[in-house]
Amino acid sequence: MNEGLVSRRYAKALLKYAQDQHSADQIYEKMKVLEVNFLSHPELEKSLQNPVLSARDKEALLSAAVGDAAGEEFLRFIRLVIKNRRESFMRSIGLMYQKLYRELNNISLAQIITAIPVAGEILDKIKQLVSQKADQTVEFTYRVDPSIIGGFVLKIDSMQLDASVNKELKLLRLKLLNSKKRL
Incomplete structure (x- = not known):
């Protein structure tokens, strides 16, 4: 089955359930x-x-990966995914959930990349300027x-301003x- 289709279906179901709860x-x-932990x-x-890993061990792994209190809704979802043997899709489900949540709540992702570490007040100024120009909420990430x-390079969703x-x-x-x- 198509990984994107599975991920989208589970993510949509989780979002609907989470909204109800x-x-x-x-x-x-x-x-x-969870995504940060998958990357690191x-x-x-x-x-x-x-x-070979039992369903209980996989559940413990995923709940540990999200931190202290996973929450009952999240644990129920993890159990459903494991019961349906879709745990290998968990990362893509998480990414799709984030995408659907951002679309629903009108949130853009912005990434600021610089060659050297930049002072916090300069980053705050950039964030403020971008937020003023955007017609939606903006989530920022920063890396060197x-x-x-x-x-610097500024990426906002699919747009990029490369001033490097x-x-x-x-x-x-x-x-x-x-x-x-020509010569």
């Missing part, structure tokens, strides 16, 4: 924590696919990537290559 916000936060611990996904050499030195150097290189071809 007034816990959609809490589950959204748990799904973000690749063995988590491998463990969920392990047929020395490969951009200088400047690395991009400027690439454009300059292309101009030089094109000018050599």
Whole structure:
């Protein structure tokens, strides 16, 4: 069966259930924590696919991955996923839930990338400017990537503003290559 279809169906069902239980916000936060743990611990996904591991152990793994109090709604969902042998889809279900939640609540994702760490007040200023221009709520993430050499890259959903030195150097290189071809 198509992974996207399975993930979407489970995520939609969870979102509907969470809305009925007034816990959609809490589950959204748990799904973000779960995704961070999937990224930082690749063995988590491998463990969920392990047929030797019992359902109880998989449930314990997933509840530990979301932190202290997983919440009854989230635990019931985990049990359903494991009972239906869909635990290998848990990461994509979590990502799809986040996507559906953001669409429902009109939330955009913004990522700020700089070459060196930036002071908090500068980040706050950038966040404030982006939030003023956006017609929706914006969730920010920040990371440092020395490969951009200088400047910054701002990504908002599918749009990107690349004001990095690395991009400027690439454009300059292309101009030089094109000018050599003309000679």
